[in-house]
Amino acid sequence: MYTQALDIPQQNQDKGPRVVENAQYQAEFDARIDAGGYIEAKDWMPEAYRKTLVRQISQHAHSEIVGMLPEGNWITRAPTLKRKAILLAKVQDEGGHGLYLYAAAETLGVSRDELLEALHSGKAKYSSIFNYPTLTWADIGVIGWLVDGAAIMNQIPLCKCSYGPYARAMVRICKEESFHQRQGYDLLLTMMQGTDEQREMVQDAVNRWWWPSIMMFGPHDSESTHSEQSSRWGIKRISNDDLRQKFVDATVEQAKVLGVSLPDPDLKWNAERGHYDFGAIDWDEFRTVIAGHGQCNVDRLSARVKAWEDGAWVREAALAYAEKQAARAKAAA
Numbered sequence: 001m002y003t004q005a006l007d008i009p010q011q012n013q014d015k016g017p018r019v020v021e022n023a024q025y026q027a028e029f030d031a032r033i034d035a036g037g038y039i040e041a042k043d044w045m046p047e048a049y050r051k052t053l054v055r056q057i058s059q060h061a062h063s064e065i066v067g068m069l070p071e072g073n074w075i076t077r078a079p080t081l082k083r084k085a086i087l088l089a090k091v092q093d094e095g096g097h098g099l100y101l102y103a104a105a106e107t108l109g110v111s112r113d114e115l116l117e118a119l120h121s122g123k124a125k126y127s128s129i130f131n132y133p134t135l136t137w138a139d140i141g142v143i144g145w146l147v148d149g150a151a152i153m154n155q156i157p158l159c160k161c162s163y164g165p166y167a168r169a170m171v172r173i174c175k176e177e178s179f180h181q182r183q184g185y186d187l188l189l190t191m192m193q194g195t196d197e198q199r200e201m202v203q204d205a206v207n208r209w210w211w212p213s214i215m216m217f218g219p220h221d222s223e224s225t226h227s228e229q230s231s232r233w234g235i236k237r238i239s240n241d242d243l244r245q246k247f248v249d250a251t252v253e254q255a256k257v258l259g260v261s262l263p264d265p266d267l268k269w270n271a272e273r274g275h276y277d278f279g280a281i282d283w284d285e286f287r288t289v290i291a292g293h294g295q296c297n298v299d300r301l302s303a304r305v306k307a308w309e310d311g312a313w314v315r316e317a318a319l320a321y322a323e324k325q326a327a328r329a330k331a332a333a
């Protein structure tokens with residue numbers, strides 16, 4: 001169901017040509033990666049490369065669609081028609097990002113049903129950031145500014161990822177993410193020009209989202225299990241810690257313009273390094289949320305499963321229509 005119109009060997013089922021260990025294929029693959037070239041859906045690839053990409057792209061897709069939930073929660077309560085229209089467009093974009101990414105994962109010979117089953121059963125991961133609650137309207141602005149901002153830092157290098165279908169999906173996603181970041185910042189600037197209560201609301205949201213945003217870059221390089229191999233394969237171009245530093249450096253300046261403080265007493269400019277130093281990250285919290293014990297893990301998953309079940313009739317109708325069309329085409333031929 002829903003696979004793309006591509007003739008892709010099911011590597012894990014029929015032992016198609018790509019799964020065969022072949023020294024010559026491997027050498028050609030390595031040479032292309034070393035030259036900065038792209039690997040396409042029908043090219044031979046090592047099984048571990050394929051599995052890494054399926055894991056990464058599907059986690060990314062799951063994060064996009066689970067990420068619709070904390071913000072979708074505020075569509076009915078947006079303060080103005082303009083803000084409602086912007087938020088609707090943004091949440092729809094995230095749904096679109098999920099679709100491009102599931103389609104990119106499918107080119108690796110895995111079905112969308114399998115991927116969604118892994119999400120619904122709790123086997124697959126998605127970004128820990130979406131297990132935090134959105135308590136006030138200011139959270140919507142802060143999510144755009146910090147969460148989409150961190151996502152852009154993470155995702156721009158993926159536009160040059162060695163797997164072509166993923167890289168091309170990311171080009172479009174990054175363009176839309178930059179709109180998301182700008183709308184969040186614009187929302188916050190507006191609130192900061194409002195009442196004291198609104199300014200307090202913004203500061204409170206920044207205090208709650210700052211550390212989880214910093215955690216979005218994942219564990220330190222020294223503790224990141226997949227980083228080294230992913231760099232060799234050209235999937236990961238910049239390390240977790242370097243991306244995190246880039247994000248902190250850019251964001252501190254934006255916080256000054258906005259007029260908010262960031263909740264880290266150790267945050268200060270280090271002239272020698274030419275970067276901001278920042279405090280220690282609470283990795284216990286990160287691991288707890290990833291393990292399913294964040295504030296909203298249960299809610300998020302049950303909302304996804306409910307959406308899947310409520311949408312069953314759409315999938316059935318689409319399948320019945322496709323079968324009817326195919327039968328008609330066959331009869332005509």
Ligand SMILES: [Fe+2]
Nearest residue numbers: 064093094097
């Ligand atoms: Fe997105």
Ligand SMILES: [Fe+2]
Nearest residue numbers: 094148177180
């Ligand atoms: Fe976004």
